[in-house]
Structure formats: C-alpha cells, structure tokens
Amino acid sequence: xxxxxxxxxxxxxxxxxxxxxxxxxxxxxxxxxxxxxxxxxxxxxxxxxxxxxxxxxxxxxxxxxxxxxxxxxxxxxxxxxxxxxxxxxxxxxxxxxxxxxxxxxxxxxxxxxxxxxxxxxxxxxxxxxxxxxxxxxxxxxxxxxxxxxxxxxxxxxxxxxxxxxxxxxxxxxxxxx
Numbered sequence: 001x002x003x004x005x006x007x008x009x010x011x012x013x014x015x016x017x018x019x020x021x022x023x024x025x026x027x028x029x030x031x032x033x034x035x036x037x038x039x040x041x042x043x044x045x046x047x048x049x050x051x052x053x054x055x056x057x058x059x060x061x062x063x064x065x066x067x068x069x070x071x072x073x074x075x076x077x078x079x080x081x082x083x084x085x086x087x088x089x090x091x092x093x094x095x096x097x098x099x100x101x102x103x104x105x106x107x108x109x110x111x112x113x114x115x116x117x118x119x120x121x122x123x124x125x126x127x128x129x130x131x132x133x134x135x136x137x138x139x140x141x142x143x144x145x146x147x148x149x150x151x152x153x154x155x156x157x158x159x160x161x162x163x164x165x166x167x168x169x170x171x172x173x174x175x176x177x
Contacts, residue, residue: 073131087118088119092112094150
C-alpha cells in the first residue's frame with residue numbers, strides 16, 4: 001500500500017510534467033507562428049531556389065543549410081536572378097506566349113511582361129522559366145508533355161519545348177534558332 005505522502009508526491013510530479021509539456025508545446029507553436037510571420041513579412045515564403053540536379057525549385061523557407069544554387073526566383077517582385085553578384089538585367093523578347101500542358105492552354109503574357117531576369121552570361125533554360133511560372137502561379141505540373149506556343153519579336157509563331165535555349169542581344173532574350 002502506498003502512503004498518503006508518496007501518493008501526493010507522485011500526483012504533484014505528474015501535474016508538474018503535464019504543465020511542463022503544455023508549456024513546451026505552447027512555446028513551440030508560438031515560435032513556429034512567429035517564424036512564419038517573420039518569413040512572410042520579409043518575403044522569404046515567395047523566394048524559390050533552383051538547385052542543379054533537382055527538377056522542382058525549393059522554397060527558401062525549407063532550406064536551413066548552405067546549398068549550391070543556380071537560379072533564384074523572387075515571386076514578390078517577379079525577378080529571376082542567376083546566383084552571382086555581377087549581372088545584367090534582361091527581358092524576354094516575346095510578344096505573346098501560351099504554355100500547352102497535356103492539351104490544356106495557359107496564357108503567360110502577364111508573367112512574361114512583369115518578369116525581369118538578372119544574369120551574367122548564361123540565360124536560363126525554358127525549364128527554369130517554366131518552373132518560375134509555376135512558382136508565380138503556385139501550381140505545379142509533373143508531366144513531360146509541355147510546349148511553348150510563342151509569338152516572337154518578329155511576329156512569327158514558334159513552338160518551343162523545355163530543352164530549347166535563349167540567346168542574349170541588347171539585354172533581351174531571343175529564341176535560339
């Protein structure tokens with residue numbers, strides 16, 4: 001039989017452990033909310049990192065270590081930047097563009113019009129451009145059946161796929177023919 005004194009001590013220890021558990025859970029949830037609000041205020045939830053060898057970009061919120069990145073897309077100001085300190089600002093020289101994904105058409109003219117690309121010498125691939133548009137729309141696709149129907153700077157209709165490249169002329173990106 002347990003004495004009254006031992007019973008009381010066990011109940012107080014149990015009560016203390018429960019209070020301590022509630023305190024730790026509340027503190028962790030408050031810290032999580034604070035970090036989320038801080039990231040939202042500074043715009044970190046809208047920054048996407050392109051890592052070589054990965055198919056999808058990674059949100060800056062999900063990165064806690066130093067990783068080698070190739071491109072950074074900032075959804076807040078619609079800027080795609082090559083990971084370097086010296087860069088030139090470029091725009092895409094398309095008049096209009098529609099992305100065809102599994103027989104669905106998505107007009108991306110508003111995205112292309114607002115997009116600013118900062119790079120040093122190598123333009124982004126169409127795959128990086130497509131993933132930036134996905135981050136912009138917050139809609140992701142896992143198909144390989146993707147093509148771009150582009151009206152280029154001369155008014156010609158062109159069909160491009162994700163493997164096509166750009167060339168740089170006078171701070172504008174043109175289709176590489």
